[in-house]
Amino acid sequence: MSLMAKDVSFVARGRHLLRDISLALAPGEVLAILGPNGAGKSTLLRVLAGEYQPAKGCVMQNGQDISSLSALNLAQRRAVMPQAASMTFPFGVRDVVALGRAPFRKISTRQLDQKLVAGAIAVADINHLADRPYPALSGGEKQRVHLARALVQIWGMGGFDVTSDAVHDPQCGSDRFLLLDEPTAGLDVSHQHALLAVARREAHDNNVGVLMILHDFNQVTAYADRVAVLQSGEIVAQGEVADVMQPDLLSAVFKSPIRAIDDPKGGHVLVSQAV
Amino acid sequence: MKTVKLMASSLRQFGPVRRPVVVLVLMMLVLASAVLISLGIGGAPIASGDVLAHLAHRIGISGIGIDAFDARVLDTLRLPRILRAIVIGGGLGLAGAVMQSLFRNPIADPGIIGVSASAALGAVAMIVAGHIILGSFYTVIGPYGVPVAAFGGAVIATAVIRVLSRQDGQTDAAIMLLIGVAINAMAFAGVGVFTYMADDAQLRSLTFWQMGALAGNGPTDMPAMIIMTLGIVYLLTLGTPLNLFLLGEAEARHLGVEVEHLKRRATVATALVVGAAVAVSGIIGFVGLVAPHLVRLVTGPDNRYVLPASAICGAIMLTGADAVARIIVLPAELPIGLVTGIVGGPFFLGLLMREKKRRRL
Numbered sequence A: 001m002s003l004m005a006k007d008v009s010f011v012a013r014g015r016h017l018l019r020d021i022s023l024a025l026a027p028g029e030v031l032a033i034l035g036p037n038g039a040g041k042s043t044l045l046r047v048l049a050g051e052y053q054p055a056k057g058c059v060m061q062n063g064q065d066i067s068s069l070s071a072l073n074l075a076q077r078r079a080v081m082p083q084a085a086s087m088t089f090p091f092g093v094r095d096v097v098a099l100g101r102a103p104f105r106k107i108s109t110r111q112l113d114q115k116l117v118a119g120a121i122a123v124a125d126i127n128h129l130a131d132r133p134y135p136a137l138s139g140g141e142k143q144r145v146h147l148a149r150a151l152v153q154i155w156g157m158g159g160f161d162v163t164s165d166a167v168h169d170p171q172c173g174s175d176r177f178l179l180l181d182e183p184t185a186g187l188d189v190s191h192q193h194a195l196l197a198v199a200r201r202e203a204h205d206n207n208v209g210v211l212m213i214l215h216d217f218n219q220v221t222a223y224a225d226r227v228a229v230l231q232s233g234e235i236v237a238q239g240e241v242a243d244v245m246q247p248d249l250l251s252a253v254f255k256s257p258i259r260a261i262d263d264p265k266g267g268h269v270l271v272s273q274a275v
Numbered sequence B: 001m002k003t004v005k006l007m008a009s010s011l012r013q014f015g016p017v018r019r020p021v022v023v024l025v026l027m028m029l030v031l032a033s034a035v036l037i038s039l040g041i042g043g044a045p046i047a048s049g050d051v052l053a054h055l056a057h058r059i060g061i062s063g064i065g066i067d068a069f070d071a072r073v074l075d076t077l078r079l080p081r082i083l084r085a086i087v088i089g090g091g092l093g094l095a096g097a098v099m100q101s102l103f104r105n106p107i108a109d110p111g112i113i114g115v116s117a118s119a120a121l122g123a124v125a126m127i128v129a130g131h132i133i134l135g136s137f138y139t140v141i142g143p144y145g146v147p148v149a150a151f152g153g154a155v156i157a158t159a160v161i162r163v164l165s166r167q168d169g170q171t172d173a174a175i176m177l178l179i180g181v182a183i184n185a186m187a188f189a190g191v192g193v194f195t196y197m198a199d200d201a202q203l204r205s206l207t208f209w210q211m212g213a214l215a216g217n218g219p220t221d222m223p224a225m226i227i228m229t230l231g232i233v234y235l236l237t238l239g240t241p242l243n244l245f246l247l248g249e250a251e252a253r254h255l256g257v258e259v260e261h262l263k264r265r266a267t268v269a270t271a272l273v274v275g276a277a278v279a280v281s282g283i284i285g286f287v288g289l290v291a292p293h294l295v296r297l298v299t300g301p302d303n304r305y306v307l308p309a310s311a312i313c314g315a316i317m318l319t320g321a322d323a324v325a326r327i328i329v330l331p332a333e334l335p336i337g338l339v340t341g342i343v344g345g346p347f348f349l350g351l352l353m354r355e356k357k358r359r360r361l
Helices: A041-049 A071-075 A093-104 A110-123 A139-154 A189-206 A217-223 A247-254 B002-040 B048-058 B068-102 B115-134 B137-165 B173-197 B200-211 B218-236 B239-245 B249-254 B259-281 B287-299 B303-327 B336-360
Strands: A003-012 A015-025 A030-034 A056-061 A078-081 A177-180 A209-213 A226-231 A234-240 A258-262 A268-272
Touching (some): A015 A041, A015 A209, A030 A189, A030 A217, A041 A078, A041 A177, A041 A209, A071 A078, A078 A139, A078 B249, A093 A110, A093 A139, A093 B239, A139 A177, A189 A217, A217 A268, A234 A247, A247 A258, B002 B068, B002 B287, B002 B303, B068 B218, B068 B239, B068 B303, B115 B137, B115 B200, B115 B259, B137 B173, B173 B200, B200 B336, B218 B303, B239 B249, B239 B259, B249 B259, B287 B336
Parallel strands (some): A030 A209
Antiparallel strands (some): A003 A015, A003 A056, A226 A234
16 A cells, blocks of 8 residues: 555646656655755645645545545544644644644544653654744744654554553554655754654654655665656656666756765765856 | 552643643633622622522522512523623634634634624614615514624625635635625725614614624524524534644644635634624624633633633623623613723733733743
8 A cells, every 4th residue: 555646737827737747655665755946846745645636647545545535534644744834823832743643632542642742752852842832943943843743643543662552543554654845944954864864764663654855865865765856847757766866867857967976984975066 | 659659640641631621610610700790780789699599599499589679680681681791702702712713813803804894784784774675574574683684794794705715615814814804894884884874763773783782682682692502512612623723724634624614614603603693782892802812821822722711701701891881870881892892902902012021031
């Protein structure tokens, strides 16, 4: 089972933002989406999340067309970390994270919720912010709060070392997906790596399908298993990271000279050249 | 030792819920005492003890009644009035809290998006032009005409706002708020036109619709009161979805809220509540705006508590304002909308100033 786009096109005001996109996100893998500004990366993520209806084609989650599933049904198996989320009213950080438990409010227990929220707060490294009002945080801190919120949602009824006291939900066996829209934007370098490591661990250890929009080539090669390169609403390359992340292809897509330089510690790094 | 630890941990576990729940219980007590005091004061003062004794007698706890005159004052005048104050105040406070979350805007309230004004326009149109348009039918519908017109005004305004703000099957909350503001201006202009056309007798009843009064229209208020109660019960269930809504519409959807359903149901339910409230009492401003803000200072922004607390707070505010309105210019009474404006306005300003100072720190 997977999260799959089949020949998806998306049109807004007569413009094709996505054209015949076919893409599959399998559980347990990290798929990076790469592409220049305006290539349709966020639009693709929104279509996969069920937020936008494709004009043509369909999106299947675990074998079902997502347009036939309820928002709640989708939310129990798929979490989205948005680029920016506003909140005018002064909710505390812990309360914002706890909102991620909302899809499970009818089946979860208070104990499980509290345990997962505390776990996610620790993973996102926002323990010291937990009792602060959310609107008072900086942009990068807010990003980490939303990471924690997405985590408690994707952990669902199991996941993070849950003991036998968890209510068993028959749905938690099916595959789960985490969609991250430029998750590293606004984060300092150590938190970027921390976040990417969390995302990778969710994929490899918890069998979550992780899709993330990234801009840094080296983060793609270091953290993703597969990558899809988007240009003007079309996928120009898709496959294993080592195959796709070639200087020639990237230079052409980004219209900027990109070189691979040998790293003394092994492998190579991709660098872009000053104009 | 182990039991102590266990107790401590179970206390901590309930820690986050306890404070707002305590606040809700305290607010219920305040409301109860406000009702008790308000029942006692007015043109004919009745001691609180007598009020209690009468209430106990009415629900069958105590066999002894009180002075027949006092009993009649309570039964026919003050109790129905207090009941209206509680339901209308609760409905307005709750409608304000729901709208502020729905529009993710702290200044949203039923007054601002034109629902109240459109209800008043309906009522005013019926008072001034009803006998011309409906002819002999006007006397048939009799006392129901004006409340029904007020109610219709609110529902039509909401429908117009929703239709105009729809685009590609979605509604944008910010556009919806602005359209509401435009509807509000047009409705008030309409009220002005009818006021200009009205004769002296009609002008007196028009004043009632514009300044608010809890005197009521006798048994014809019953349908409106029932609609308000049902609307209140429904709106109280929206706490968690509205919390998610505060994150943004896309995020609410990602977290499992059917966003368009929620918007449709919540706006229709608030329109029903507000329309029914205006049908009974005319426009009573400020309660819908102030009650939720007051409540958030104490409970925090969590809608699971803000919604019920705003309803109780609105009920307290109207009960108190009604007591003031009844005694301040004895033997006459002040329109209650004036009291909520005169007392509520400066009070709200003071709150804002305090908040402003606090946020700068």
